[in-house]
Amino acid sequence: MSRKKAGRRAPTESDVAKVAGVSQSAVSRAFTPGASIAEDTRKKILKAAQSLSYQPNLMARSMATGRSNIIALAISSLENPFYAQVVKELSEQLRETGRHILLFTTSPDGTADPELERVLSYQVDALILTATTASLELTLQCQKAGVPIVQINRESNLSGISTVRGENQRAAEQIADFFVAAGHTRFAFVGGSESSNISQIRQQAYIGRLKSAGFEHVAVAYGNYTFEGAAAATRILLEKPDRADAIFCASDYMAFAALDVVKREFGLSVPEDIAIVGVDDVPEAGHAAYDLTTYSQPAAALAREAIKIIDSQMASPGRRAQRREVRGQLILRGSTRLPPQGVLTIEGKKIWQS
Amino acid sequence: MSRKKAGRRAPTESDVAKVAGVSQSAVSRAFTPGASIAEDTRKKILKAAQSLSYQPNLMARSMATGRSNIIALAISSLENPFYAQVVKELSEQLRETGRHILLFTTSPDGTADPELERVLSYQVDALILTATTASLELTLQCQKAGVPIVQINRESNLSGISTVRGENQRAAEQIADFFVAAGHTRFAFVGGSESSNISQIRQQAYIGRLKSAGFEHVAVAYGNYTFEGAAAATRILLEKPDRADAIFCASDYMAFAALDVVKREFGLSVPEDIAIVGVDDVPEAGHAAYDLTTYSQPAAALAREAIKIIDSQMASPGRRAQRREVRGQLILRGSTRLPPQGVLTIEGKKIWQS
DNA sequence: GAAGCTTTTGCATGCGTATGCAACAGCAAA
DNA sequence: TTTGCTGTTGCATACGCATGCAAAAGCTTC
Numbered sequence: 144m145s146r147k148k149a150g151r152r153a154p155t156e157s158d159v160a161k162v163a164g165v166s167q168s169a170v171s172r173a174f175t176p177g178a179s180i181a182e183d184t185r186k187k188i189l190k191a192a193q194s195l196s197y198q199p200n201l202m203a204r205s206m207a208t209g210r211s212n213i214i215a216l217a218i219s220s221l222e223n224p225f226y227a228q229v230v231k232e233l234s235e236q237l238r239e240t241g242r243h244i245l246l247f248t249t250s251p252d253g254t255a256d257p258e259l260e261r262v263l264s265y266q267v268d269a270l271i272l273t274a275t276t277a278s279l280e281l282t283l284q285c286q287k288a289g290v291p292i293v294q295i296n297r298e299s300n301l302s303g304i305s306t307v308r309g310e311n312q313r314a315a316e317q318i319a320d321f322f323v324a325a326g327h328t329r330f331a332f333v334g335g336s337e338s339s340n341i342s343q344i345r346q347q348a349y350i351g352r353l354k355s356a357g358f359e360h361v362a363v364a365y366g367n368y369t370f371e372g373a374a375a376a377t378r379i380l381l382e383k384p385d386r387a388d389a390i391f392c393a394s395d396y397m398a399f400a401a402l403d404v405v406k407r408e409f410g411l412s413v414p415e416d417i418a419i420v421g422v423d424d425v426p427e428a429g430h431a432a433y434d435l436t437t438y439s440q441p442a443a444a445l446a447r448e449a450i451k452i453i454d455s456q457m458a459s460p461g462r463r464a465q466r467r468e469v470r471g472q473l474i475l476r477g478s479t480r481l482p483p484q485g486v487l488t489i490e491g492k493k494i495w496q497s
Numbered sequence: 498m499s500r501k502k503a504g505r506r507a508p509t510e511s512d513v514a515k516v517a518g519v520s521q522s523a524v525s526r527a528f529t530p531g532a533s534i535a536e537d538t539r540k541k542i543l544k545a546a547q548s549l550s551y552q553p554n555l556m557a558r559s560m561a562t563g564r565s566n567i568i569a570l571a572i573s574s575l576e577n578p579f580y581a582q583v584v585k586e587l588s589e590q591l592r593e594t595g596r597h598i599l600l601f602t603t604s605p606d607g608t609a610d611p612e613l614e615r616v617l618s619y620q621v622d623a624l625i626l627t628a629t630t631a632s633l634e635l636t637l638q639c640q641k642a643g644v645p646i647v648q649i650n651r652e653s654n655l656s657g658i659s660t661v662r663g664e665n666q667r668a669a670e671q672i673a674d675f676f677v678a679a680g681h682t683r684f685a686f687v688g689g690s691e692s693s694n695i696s697q698i699r700q701q702a703y704i705g706r707l708k709s710a711g712f713e714h715v716a717v718a719y720g721n722y723t724f725e726g727a728a729a730a731t732r733i734l735l736e737k738p739d740r741a742d743a744i745f746c747a748s749d750y751m752a753f754a755a756l757d758v759v760k761r762e763f764g765l766s767v768p769e770d771i772a773i774v775g776v777d778d779v780p781e782a783g784h785a786a787y788d789l790t791t792y793s794q795p796a797a798a799l800a801r802e803a804i805k806i807i808d809s810q811m812a813s814p815g816r817r818a819q820r821r822e823v824r825g826q827l828i829l830r831g832s833t834r835l836p837p838q839g840v841l842t843i844e845g846k847k848i849w850q851s
Numbered sequence: 852g853a854a855g856c857t858t859t860t861g862c863a864t865g866c867g868t869a870t871g872c873a874a875c876a877g878c879a880a881a
Numbered sequence: 882t883t884t885g886c887t888g889t890t891g892c893a894t895a896c897g898c899a900t901g902c903a904a905a906a907g908c909t910t911c
Contacts, residue, residue: 153617169861172859198617202898204897205898234601238612246600258592520890529870535888538890557869560866
């Protein structure tokens with residue numbers, strides 16, 4: 144009655160203290176790295192803790208310290224293998240420092256997600272947004288509470304939000320150059336969404352570079368970063384007169400959809416009739432079924448930089464938002480034909496440099 | 498100095514109480530559904546809370562109530578799109594009741610994961626294991642603490658662990674029947690790992706059914722639920738004399754690897770030379786690149802049942818572990834040839850029933 | 852052995868919320 | 882007006898841990 148019936152409540156520091164014959168504070172110190180406690184006492188306490196199979200209550204700890212060791216991660220498109228990879232990397236890398244991820248799946252337009260606004264209730268140490276954008280209100284709340292925000296693969300014009308991204312500009316330019324070098328003449332672009340600035344940057348750089356090379360017209364359609372959306376976008380592009388012979392898709396996942404449509408619905412052969420390039424270099428891009436040429440965007444490095452930013456922001460809260468870029472390269476596979484020049488083979492991989 | 502410098506600390510119930518001119522308890526009650534409080538007072542308090550943009554501190558709440566509204570989710574293979582889907586479904590369905598996921602990525606053999614043992618430190622309300630098995634120690638700890646454990650897609654002989662799974666037995670039998678009906682004569686199986694009992698159940702049912710049909714020999718290899726592992730397993734199978742003309746893979750993800758190897762490395766055509774069937778029906782299975790026949794295992798339903806179990810276990814802690822099965826069906830696509838009988842078309846999908 | 856110093860320990864309190872209990876207000880019935 | 886009841890409110894305390902402060906213990910040096 145007085146205690147919960149099923150399984151007496153979890154042991155606390157006081158319980159351990161009683162067994163070890165010390166005070167509760169001593170137990171606390173035994174579990175606090177760097178605290179002032181004699182080695183003998185600590186051992187005695189750890190033994191007692193062991194015998195009770197004591198586990199510190201992190202909720203209580205976080206209430207006392209103001210730190211939870213929990214990082215909120217908002218993500219919109221887990222079905223995209225690239226982001227699944229990012230989540231995995233973040234989870235594993237954070238675990239190395241004893242932190243864990245509280246997961247929020249949002250709509251792609253996270254701006255409108257009311258649930259996310261409640262993130263701060265969990266006293267998270269930081270907020271990582273991948274493939275989502277923070278609303279203004281959330282940003283302000285986080286800033287007031289001193290919770291750093293890092294966006295992966297989304298830019299934001301809100302000050303105070305840090306950003307980690309791949310080489311969007313360079314990727315797009317390299318791909319444009321590559322298409323031109325391979326002799327293509329009719330170009331298309333499958334973008335994410337018109338509101339994704341990352342997609343816009345890629346689009347502008349791609350179109351700009353093609354223009355410099357003398358190609359004025361680039362067909363554009365948006366796939367909204369979904370498979371079905373990209374398939375539809377590809378259909379639109381392919382039905383246009385003067386059909387493209389080279390498509391740049393703003394993500395591998397969308398490029399897979401494009402390949403599906405190109406091959407099955409339009410009966411075109413790749414890369415003879417049309418070349419397709421993506422961005423990300425997800426594992427599937429290397430599988431025989433897709434064999435996709437793509438500009439890589441290493442998930443592990445993105446995760447690492449994001450965590451670095453969080454750590455530095457937490458160390459010196461005043462610091463202003465940071466922007467970091469992770470390098471990639473154009474990896475050549477079967478979805479494109481090779482240009483006569485610029486192809487390098489490094490560690491078994493073909494890459495291209497203009 | 499007395500307060501943290503960057504952004505004064507988050508407002509608390511006491512702050513709200515001061516503004517609203519009531520006691521802290523009143524504020525607490527205003528945010529507790531069903532608590533005894535006058536409607537007028539509540540409105541006044543909510544207004545005050547709004548003006549301070551007050552957010553309840555869930556850590557403090559969980560310390561006081563013993564409930565955190567956090568569900569721990571351990572997952573080993575996020576790169577498998579099926580599990581990515583499961584995670585997404587769980588996250589979205591849990592959100593509907595205000596709960597969130599604390600993510601743990603583990604090695605496939607979670608039994609040996611020491612980090613997971615610390616799950617209980619977070620005072621989670623329940624633990625969901627997908628594609629992982631709980632260690633004995635962890636199980637006991639959870640039972641003692643009254644934290645329900647649900648395994649998705651792994652069986653466990655430990656009592657006290659609930660299980661949600663697809664129709665493993667029936668799936669395997671249907672696939673065996675289907676292969677036979679389609680006129681295949683040389684069979685193979687690509688299993689997960691020898692230690693995964695789900696994979697074993699499928700294997701036994703498959704082999705048993707084929708034996709009943711008069712086929713004694715079934716070639717078996719294990720892909721360990723990884724892409725590379727399944728590719729290697731397929732190579733082994735295909736190099737054997739009297740090469741199989743029908744392969745059943747214990748997951749779509751492994752079937753994709755098998756398709757890659759079959760087509761690219763061995764130059765076989767599917768389904769003329771060899772048929773391949775998977776389990777899960779991930780979205781990719783429907784994509785043109787794979788076009789895989791597969792026995793479906795609906796992620797949304799798995800998630801729903803898992804949550805139901807958690808809820809019922811939390812409602813009546815004494816209750817013993819539950820086992821639930823989610824129905825699926827054999828969905829026919831281009832990786833198999835059609836048998837003369839048993840093919841139904843439902844809502845544009847071809848399915849098969851013996 | 853005393854003085855001075857460092858290390859170790861316990862006490863007391865705070866973190867933000869929930870809740871049992873008693874006090875109180877409001878209202879209806881007598 | 883008094884009594885009894887229901888519905889609201891505040892007080893006090895508990896939840897489990899961390900930490901400033903003072904007391905205690907240990908050690909060094911003369």
